[in-house]
Amino acid sequence: MTKPILVAxxxxxxxxxxxxxxxVAAARQGIRSLVVTVDPAxxxxxxxxxxxxxxxxxxxxxxxxxxxxxxxxxASWAAxxxxxxxxxxxxxxxxxxxFAAATNHFPASQSFAAAEEAANFLDARAWELVVIDTPPSxxxxxxxxxxxxxxxxxxxxxxxWLTGGRLPGRRFxxxxxxxxxxxxxxxxxxxxxxxxVAEFLMDLRTTYDGVAARSRQIETxxxxxxxxxxxxxxxxxxxxxxxxxxxLPEVASRPAGVVFNRTLPEGWIDARPGRxxxxxxxxxxxxxSESRRQRDLRLEFASRYRTDLTTIPWKTTPPTDLDSLxxxxxxxxxxxxxxxxxx
Amino acid sequence: MKTPPLVVVSGKGGVGKSAVAASVALSAHRAxxxxxxxxxxxxxxxxxxxxxxxxxxxxxxxxRPGLFALxxxxxxxxxxxxxxxxxxxxxxxxxxxxxxxxxxxxxAPAIREIVxxxxxxxEVRKKEWDLVVADAPPTGxxxxxxxAMKTISELVxxxxxxxxxxxxxxxxxxxxxxxxxxxxxxxxxxxxxxxxEWLQAEPLVKQVELVSNRVLPNxxxxxxxxxxxxxxxxxxxxxxxxxEQRRWLEVLPPHxxxxxxxxxxxxxxxxxxxxxxxxxxx
Numbered sequence: 001m002t003k004p005i006l007v008a009x010x011x012x013x014x015x016x017x018x019x020x021x022x023x024v025a026a027a028r029q030g031i032r033s034l035v036v037t038v039d040p041a042x043x044x045x046x047x048x049x050x051x052x053x054x055x056x057x058x059x060x061x062x063x064x065x066x067x068x069x070x071x072x073x074x075a076s077w078a079a080x081x082x083x084x085x086x087x088x089x090x091x092x093x094x095x096x097x098x099f100a101a102a103t104n105h106f107p108a109s110q111s112f113a114a115a116e117e118a119a120n121f122l123d124a125r126a127w128e129l130v131v132i133d134t135p136p137s138x139x140x141x142x143x144x145x146x147x148x149x150x151x152x153x154x155x156x157x158x159x160x161w162l163t164g165g166r167l168p169g170r171r172f173x174x175x176x177x178x179x180x181x182x183x184x185x186x187x188x189x190x191x192x193x194x195x196x197v198a199e200f201l202m203d204l205r206t207t208y209d210g211v212a213a214r215s216r217q218i219e220t221x222x223x224x225x226x227x228x229x230x231x232x233x234x235x236x237x238x239x240x241x242x243x244x245x246x247x248l249p250e251v252a253s254r255p256a257g258v259v260f261n262r263t264l265p266e267g268w269i270d271a272r273p274g275r276x277x278x279x280x281x282x283x284x285x286x287x288x289s290e291s292r293r294q295r296d297l298r299l300e301f302a303s304r305y306r307t308d309l310t311t312i313p314w315k316t317t318p319p320t321d322l323d324s325l326x327x328x329x330x331x332x333x334x335x336x337x338x339x340x341x342x343x
Numbered sequence: 344m345k346t347p348p349l350v351v352v353s354g355k356g357g358v359g360k361s362a363v364a365a366s367v368a369l370s371a372h373r374a375x376x377x378x379x380x381x382x383x384x385x386x387x388x389x390x391x392x393x394x395x396x397x398x399x400x401x402x403x404x405x406x407r408p409g410l411f412a413l414x415x416x417x418x419x420x421x422x423x424x425x426x427x428x429x430x431x432x433x434x435x436x437x438x439x440x441x442x443x444x445x446x447x448x449x450x451a452p453a454i455r456e457i458v459x460x461x462x463x464x465x466e467v468r469k470k471e472w473d474l475v476v477a478d479a480p481p482t483g484x485x486x487x488x489x490x491a492m493k494t495i496s497e498l499v500x501x502x503x504x505x506x507x508x509x510x511x512x513x514x515x516x517x518x519x520x521x522x523x524x525x526x527x528x529x530x531x532x533x534x535x536x537x538x539x540e541w542l543q544a545e546p547l548v549k550q551v552e553l554v555s556n557r558v559l560p561n562x563x564x565x566x567x568x569x570x571x572x573x574x575x576x577x578x579x580x581x582x583x584x585x586x587e588q589r590r591w592l593e594v595l596p597p598h599x600x601x602x603x604x605x606x607x608x609x610x611x612x613x614x615x616x617x618x619x620x621x622x623x624x625x
Contacts, residue, residue, distance in 0.1 A: 011356055012530060235610070236357035265576070273574040279564050284577040286560075289606030296608075316583035 002122050003129050003343050004221065008143070008248075009230035010240035011136035014261040016040050017319060017328065018230055018312075019133035020048055020068070024322050025329035026129050026341040027066035033341075034067040034127040036118055038135045045070075047320055057121070063322060067127065071117045071135075079113055080150075084210030085203065093203045108153075111135055111146035112215075119218045128343040132225075141243050144222055144251045147215035154208045222252040226340060229255045232262045233294040238301070245305040257308035257335060260298055264291035264314055308335040347520045347549055349467045351477045353485040353538075354524030355531040359556045361389030362613050363524045363601070364478035368394070369618035372410040376473035379403055379466055380412045383459050383479050383488075387414025390478040395611035411472075417455060420462045453498070456491035457508065464511040467518060482523065482534045489515060489547040521548040525595070526557045527588035532595060539595075553598035556617075559585050560602065599624055 007019040016037050023035035034057055035048075048060060048068050057069040081090040118132045134143040142149075227248060231241035241258060248255055268288040273281035302309040311333045319325040329337050352364040361382075368380035382390040387399040391414075396406045399414040406412050467475050479485055487494075492508035492515075523538055525531035535553065542551055562581050569575040592600075601617050 012528075234357060235359075264580075265573075268573055268577060271573045274570070274572055276570050276572075276574040277564065279562060280570070280574040280578050283562055283564075283581055284574040286605040287577045287581065293606045293608055314580065316580055 001343065002125055002127055004118075004122055004225040005129065005131045005340060006134055006143075006222070006225045006227045006252075007131060007230060008134050008140050008227055008244055008255070009136070010140050010237045013230050013232050013237045014312075015136070015230045016133045017044055017325070018228075018259065018261065019131045020044055021319065021325040021328040022337065022341060023066055023068070023129070023131045024063070024325040025338065026131075027060075027063050028322075028326055029338075029341065030065065031128050031341060031343060032065045032067075033129040033131065034069065034121060035131045035133070036069050036071060036121055037133040038071050038114060040070065040133075043318060043320065047322070047325060055117070057126075060322075066322075069121065071114050080109060080207065080211070084207035084214075086206065089203050089206055093200060096200045096203070108142055108146045108149040111142040112150045115143055115146055115218050115222070116214060119214075119221050122221055129341060140240055141247055144248060147218045147222075148251070151208075151212045151215045154204050154211050219251075225252065227252060227255045228257055228259055228337070228340070230259045230261055233260065233297050238297065241301070242305075245307065255307065256340060257310060257337075258301065258305070259310045259312060259332075259337070260294075261312045262314040263298075263311040263333075264294055266291060266295055269295065310334045310337055347518045348473065349463070349475045349477070349514065349519045350522055351463075351479045351485075351519060351548070352522045352524060353479045353482050355483075355534045356481045358524050358526045358531050359601075359613075360481070360524050361478050362393050362610065362617060363522070363554060363556060364476050365390055365393035365610075365614040366601075366617035366621055367522070368410060368412075368474070368476045369614060370621040370624075371474045371476070372407070373618070373622065375409075377409050377471070378411065378474045378476065379472045380406075380410070380476045381463065381466065381478070382412075382414040383463065383477055387412075387478070389610075390414070392610040393614040395614075415459055415462050417458060421458045424458050424461055453487070453491040453494035456488045457495055457504070457511070460488050460491055460515075461507065461511055464514045467514050468510070482538045485521075485538070486541065489521075490545075493547075515548050516546075517549055519548045520550050520552055522552045522554055524554045524556055527555055527591040529591065532591045535595060553595055554601060555592060555595070555598060556601045557603040558592070558600040559588055561585070 005022060007015050007022070009015045016039075019037060020035050020040070023033040026033040036057075037044075040048075048066075055069060055071065057067045060066040060068065078094050081093045085093065114135050118130075121127075121130050121132075134140055227244075229241050229244045231237040244255055245258075264287060268284060268291045270292075271284060271288055273284045276284075298309060298311070301307075312328060313331070313333070315328075319328055350364075350367055352360050352367065354360050354363075365380060368378050372378045380390060380394060381387075382399060390412065391397060391399045394406050394410075394412055396404075396412065399412050401413060401416045401419050403411040403413045463475065463477050466472065480488060492512040495508045496505055521542070523535050525535040539551065539553075542548070559581065562578065562585060564578060564582075566582055569578050599621075601620055604613055604616055607613055607616065
């Protein structure tokens with residue numbers, strides 16, 4: 001039985017590092033663990049002993065129960081097209097001039113590719129624990145909504161309407177119902193633009209059955225996973241953390257807790273500086289006021305969303321080896337993360 | 344140099360774009376300018392909170408005398424674009440065709456972007472404002488907005504949209520200051536660096552201005568002789584963060600800096616403090 005932990009949060013909060021730290025701590029407790037990361041910093045890849053980290057999971061040279069893999073975040077529609085469409089159709093889609101533009105317009109395809117990869121690792125049943133570092137696009141929530149977003153896109157109302165039912169064909173596109181919009185579109189955008197878009201959409205439609213079936217499996221995985229929300233006390237990450245607590249119960253499951261990274265010591269609030277130089281006393285007072293802001297925000301968050309709260313102290317150097325990664329999980333304050341790791 | 348009439352504020356997500364955009368608007372307003380602040384992202388809640396106002400409307404609303412704000416709603420902007428700029432008849436009467444066109448336009452490349460940037464350019468062209476400040480999409484997306492006119496011109500051989508694209512491109516090239524906000528950390532700085540690089544190869548705006556946000560004050564103290572206890576611990580953290588920040592500040596060409604605001608809670612207080620700093624810039 002594989003236990004999945006999804007580490008969610010906006011960009012720049014230390015999500016990838018915490019994901020690695022959870023897998024390290026678990027491996028050192030005798031749990032066979034895999035960490036799946038998206039775009040790890042070089043420092044972290046080095047810490048995991050995995051300079052050449054690739055999409056295939058590989059074990060750590062000195063920590064045999066610790067495995068790591070990296071998801072290629074750029075694998076997107078090209079991969080999906082080849083997986084779910086006939087080879088000839090897939091080739092035509094990828095060479096369509098609107099393919100690149102459409103991919104940019106619909107970044108959920110990248111999140112979907114990541115979710116799909118993560119699900120593959122869970123299906124493999126080769127680990128007791130799989131820690132998944134979710135990609136931060138669109139505030140991170142997109143990873144969780146991408147299966148339904150993808151299904152909607154390839155089978156949605158627009159496509160059905162444009163392509164005229166289950167068997168798409170060019171003639172349906174020029175069906176009576178579509179004519180006024182197309183005439184207007186032609187006038188403003190030019191006919192060639194619309195034709196290219198239409199062909200792309202119709203090709204996309206052929207992937208519907210495959211995408212829909214896989215989406216349902218991925219959604220089941222997401223609902224059964226344990227989700228941890230990571231944030232710092234900065235405004236943007238906090239907004240994103242709030243979104244997870246509001247929206248995840250609908251699309252996946254209620255987060256198991258919130259982890260505040262880069263926390264200042266509460267002891268600095270209103271601290272007496274003692275007999276020190278004036279610039280040091282003023283500096284302590286400034287950081288004390290920032291520490292108070294952090295604490296007030298944490299307490300308000302925990303009470304408003306009725307959630308477990310874990311804090312990780314602000315370290316001045318990022319973890320550079322397995323020991324410091326493990327310490328990130330064992331030296332927390334508040335609710336311990338260790339029980340979450342048990343299979 | 345006279346400030347161009349349009350300031351587009353971008354940067355990596357989370358660096359304080361909305362706060363800086365609001366501060367630019369507040370500072371110019373305080374200097375006597377008639378200012379429009381507009382949000383190109385989401386529902387404009389970030390810009391609104393920094394301006395100390397409630398939800399923004401899609402039409403200019405006076406936040407205080409001489410300072411206006413609005414948010415761009417893409418489907419409304421599309422309707423406005425088609426009616427005002429393309430001269431189409433009242434859109435509502437077109438019924439389902441309008442909705443379908445909206446759906447189609449959001450799939451076709453560059454349409455969404457040109458509608459949004461077009462609304463911004465339209466406000467500049469109205470000449471009702473001394474300054475228009477746009478809280479823009481993050482650096483990862485800003486290129487597709489600034490490039491939307493070129494993309495359209497390449498994709499569409501003829502048609503009204505092509506003519507429209509030309510004057511919008513002019514506004515960016517002759518009247519626009521792109522303000523790139525970063526904080527002195529690795530990822531925001533490298534994103535700013537990459538943006539500067541491609542803008543040098545492909546100039547799309549009149550000028551680019553860099554701003555670093557959340558810069559720590561200098562702590563001048565003897566590092567080797569720090570006391571035990573909290574004051575010493577706080578100093579050690581500060582000195583380490585400060586040296587890290589200095590390293591990233593030096594990567595970029597010389598530019599304006601905005602201070603880290605210790606313990607400041609409300610967005611409107613943040614914008615007020617940052618706009619005070621900007622008063623001394625010019």
